[in-house]
Amino acid sequence: MKIGLFIPCYIDAFYPKTGIATLELLEKLGQEVEYPMDQTCCGQPMANSGCNRDAKETEALFIRNFSKYDVIVSPSGSCVHHIRDNFDAIEQTDEVRHVRKNTYELVEFIHDVLKVREFPWAEFPHKVGMHNSCATLRALRTASMSELGEPFFSKPKTLLSAVKGISFAAPKRPDECCGFGGTYSVTEEAVSARMGLDKVTDHHDAGAEYIVSADTSCMMHQQGCAERNGVPIRFIHIAEILNGARS
Amino acid sequence: MSNKPVPHAKLAAEFLKDEPHRHFHDERLWDMRQKRDEQMHIMPEWQELREQASRLKEHTLAHLPQYLEQFEENARRNGIHVHWARDGAEHNRIVEKILRDHGHSSIIKSKSMITDECEMREYLEPKGISVTETDLGERIQQLDNQLPSHVVVPAVQKLTSDVAKTFAKYYNTDPNIDDPHALAEAQRNAARPVLLSGDTGMTGGNFLVAETGSFVVCTNEGNADLSANLPNLHIATLGIERLVPRMADLGVFIRLLSRSALGSPITQYTTHFRKPKKGGEMHVILVDNGRSERLGMDDFWTSLKCIRCGACMNTCPVYRRSGGQSYGSVYSGPIGAIIDPTFNAKKFSTLPFASTMNGSCTNVCPVKIDIHDQLYKWRRVLAERHEIPFVKREIMKMAGRLLAQPTMYRLAISGTEVALKTMPRFVLYNYLNPWGKHRELPHPVKETFHSWYKKNRLNKAKQHEETQA
Numbered sequence A: 001m002k003i004g005l006f007i008p009c010y011i012d013a014f015y016p017k018t019g020i021a022t023l024e025l026l027e028k029l030g031q032e033v034e035y036p037m038d039q040t041c042c043g044q045p046m047a048n049s050g051c052n053r054d055a056k057e058t059e060a061l062f063i064r065n066f067s068k069y070d071v072i073v074s075p076s077g078s079c080v081h082h083i084r085d086n087f088d089a090i091e092q093t094d095e096v097r098h099v100r101k102n103t104y105e106l107v108e109f110i111h112d113v114l115k116v117r118e119f120p121w122a123e124f125p126h127k128v129g130m131h132n133s134c135a136t137l138r139a140l141r142t143a144s145m146s147e148l149g150e151p152f153f154s155k156p157k158t159l160l161s162a163v164k165g166i167s168f169a170a171p172k173r174p175d176e177c178c179g180f181g182g183t184y185s186v187t188e189e190a191v192s193a194r195m196g197l198d199k200v201t202d203h204h205d206a207g208a209e210y211i212v213s214a215d216t217s218c219m220m221h222q223q224g225c226a227e228r229n230g231v232p233i234r235f236i237h238i239a240e241i242l243n244g245a246r247s
Numbered sequence B: 001m002s003n004k005p006v007p008h009a010k011l012a013a014e015f016l017k018d019e020p021h022r023h024f025h026d027e028r029l030w031d032m033r034q035k036r037d038e039q040m041h042i043m044p045e046w047q048e049l050r051e052q053a054s055r056l057k058e059h060t061l062a063h064l065p066q067y068l069e070q071f072e073e074n075a076r077r078n079g080i081h082v083h084w085a086r087d088g089a090e091h092n093r094i095v096e097k098i099l100r101d102h103g104h105s106s107i108i109k110s111k112s113m114i115t116d117e118c119e120m121r122e123y124l125e126p127k128g129i130s131v132t133e134t135d136l137g138e139r140i141q142q143l144d145n146q147l148p149s150h151v152v153v154p155a156v157q158k159l160t161s162d163v164a165k166t167f168a169k170y171y172n173t174d175p176n177i178d179d180p181h182a183l184a185e186a187q188r189n190a191a192r193p194v195l196l197s198g199d200t201g202m203t204g205g206n207f208l209v210a211e212t213g214s215f216v217v218c219t220n221e222g223n224a225d226l227s228a229n230l231p232n233l234h235i236a237t238l239g240i241e242r243l244v245p246r247m248a249d250l251g252v253f254i255r256l257l258s259r260s261a262l263g264s265p266i267t268q269y270t271t272h273f274r275k276p277k278k279g280g281e282m283h284v285i286l287v288d289n290g291r292s293e294r295l296g297m298d299d300f301w302t303s304l305k306c307i308r309c310g311a312c313m314n315t316c317p318v319y320r321r322s323g324g325q326s327y328g329s330v331y332s333g334p335i336g337a338i339i340d341p342t343f344n345a346k347k348f349s350t351l352p353f354a355s356t357m358n359g360s361c362t363n364v365c366p367v368k369i370d371i372h373d374q375l376y377k378w379r380r381v382l383a384e385r386h387e388i389p390f391v392k393r394e395i396m397k398m399a400g401r402l403l404a405q406p407t408m409y410r411l412a413i414s415g416t417e418v419a420l421k422t423m424p425r426f427v428l429y430n431y432l433n434p435w436g437k438h439r440e441l442p443h444p445v446k447e448t449f450h451s452w453y454k455k456n457r458l459n460k461a462k463q464h465e466e467t468q469a
């Protein structure tokens, strides 16, 4: 199985550590991984703004970069959601269908495909608050949703539970959106930032030292809100913890 | 109606500035959402009920003409006058005519969003017909001359101290006494004489039952029953989508409605109206006002399943933080954002963008409307109809071009210092300032993942090959 690694723009430019951890973790788990150098973006920003037609060329480039791989893995739930559920600006050829069907978010890939449950090298002696992005929660369904009253499950938490020393905080509104929402974060910046502040405060009040997420974009926004308002909380991508980061 | 796009972002930002209001609003609605969750948890059949409710509504909508005729026939047989209104204007003329025919001039009215949708008060009052709201929340909104903020709790954005001030102005009460009981009493005292002297009662209605030709009104204050029963003339206005085929179907909806809305098992009053009281007269006005057109829209017709429980509003993190007034419409929150553009695509073009598309609304909706998917689809429709700002359109075009060309893209973000300056610009579409207004920017790093990979994987592999050779 040859894996194509998709590192979205935010991670590439601001959180390279997350990209490196994802790559190293997959390698530790015995996978053959390649990062196509010509990749840019999945087209989500244009599509979410309603300008789906403007995403066409970007989607075509994505297919050129990734169609040769058996699976595509990305440490970003919202991008994977776009590719899987909404990637329709281009014609739906066999190649496109192959890519859409075989693109995984990192946690679900490890949990569902590799079925790995042990990370003997990982130790994180901190109390963490889990942030499931709305894309992972309600579109990719990597955790149970409070609105449906379904029995509790959480793929990211299942993986993290194998990490030595980790403990979990219980925020009051675990499923509440943090307000990032892509372009929403700037078109409605006041509401977006308020939601972000409420989110980080909720985690902080629950005793979390770190917010852990499978979505960097949410955390980029939350970190901005926490820093501006002096909420002492740190952020880390789940890939880094599973790869053995201690802080 | 003004055609200018509702400045939702701006109005929401203003709403957020006032700490007590913003905090109270968010907590109060969140509390309603939690009570709803509690009700769901004690009913193992909850998801099944939702599924049933959704199917019943879809079936009814697919056979709407047939069931409407059945309703009309049965209602007439019961002695109810049935009227059809193509739009708000026709509805208002019908109401006016009924009153004129009876020589009446004052309406006491219980809560109904649809008469607000028809702008009935605005039409009747200049003609000398007074309309008095008897629902506490609607009355407060009427006195303040505002649209309802919420379909179930119209004045939810107000603190009791706001209400005390409003009442002081109109009812001469003490502006400093903001005890809810005292305020409710003040409203009762003010409403009683009006209720007793009103010559026409008006209500909305939650359900029309085709099989029996009857309709059902669910309230918590009992004011609908007063409005309907005190005067001899009762007019009820309902949208044509309010139908259910049989009495037996009703139970599904009654069980879901108040649990979804307020988290209470049932509304205090569930009143069935079947025929006029002795010596009285009963009229039902069935309003289309764009509904049959919406029924023909492939992507949006299921929004007609809505039973106006408000659960999507209570759970919506954006609505809770922006307040109902910021939507500039009778219907606010997620359901407003998907039906308002059918009334006026330009004016409400901003509303489908007033969402992070988190999807919580879809999950709580008792009739399983795919609200957040419809928000997404509206964005496409509006962009294609050029109902989004020109600048945004141009930026998206630029972003689309840049992101399709790897070399140009790399050049644009080469060096992370540069990336920090450039990235948010095209990632966040040149709205760099709004990002930083209430938030810090991400920190610059030494190198991008792209260049790290080149150094640590590609070049190393090359070196390895060379040494092997």
Ligand code: SF4
Pocket (backbone or CB within 6 Å): B260, B305, B306, B307, B308, B309, B310, B311, B312, B313, B335, B361, B364, B365, B366, B367, B368, B369, B371
């Ligand atoms: S859309 Fe669904 S949740 Fe929202 S008011 Fe209508 S029925 Fe209730």
